Amino acid sequence: MAPASAAVDTRGTPSTSSGDRRPARVSCLKCRSTDHQVWECPRCTSEEAARLLRELHERREARRSEGARKFNIVDPTKRLTSDDRGSVAAAIDGIAVTALMLDTGANTSLVARGVLEAMAQTGTVLRVNPVAGITLSSAGKETINVTSIVTFDEVVLIT
Incomplete structure (x- = not known):
């Protein structure tokens, strides 16, 4: 049994139906047999086994470094173009807003608290009614x- 402080790496070790973990079986790099690994292969010298393992590692x-090339790095000095298709310019009681979840066909829409605060600063009288027990799920x-x-x-949606 391993000491309590030992770290155990279980990546690539599928769990069996009983829940124990076993190393994933890979084939020999020399002869492709699944009965042994390359360092135990009767057809392979220790030098060749070391070379095959080094090549596999390389x-x-x-491949690991190729995956990293798929990501773009953001340059903070360049202006980003926006393909935003989810927001619309709108006016609520005469106050211009950018609405993200405004649906003119719905009975209710979610409006950010900042919109209400901006309207209150302009002197717009808001009819606010307290409610309880309503939860929105995203x-x-x-x-x-x-x-x-x-x-x-x-x-009013501005199009």
Whole structure:
């Protein structure tokens, strides 16, 4: 049994139905047999086994670095182009906003608190009604507890 402080690497070791972990069986790099590994191969010298293992390691490292090339690095000095198709310019009771979840066909829409604060600063009277027991669920795991409902007289989408 391993000491309590020993680290055990179980990557690549599939679990069996009984839950124990066994090393994944790979074939010999020399003869492709699954009965033994390259360092135990009767057809392979120790020098050749070392070379085959080194080449395998180099191929794996090369593939690992290729995957990293798929990511783009953001240059903070360059201006980013936006392909935003989810927001619209709108006016709520005469206040210009960028709406992210505004749906003119829905009975209710989610409006950010900042929109309400901007409207209040302009002197717009808001009809705020407290509510309880309403929770909105997003596509992720988070939920939003709704504490108030505001009714607007006019919502205009600017197209």
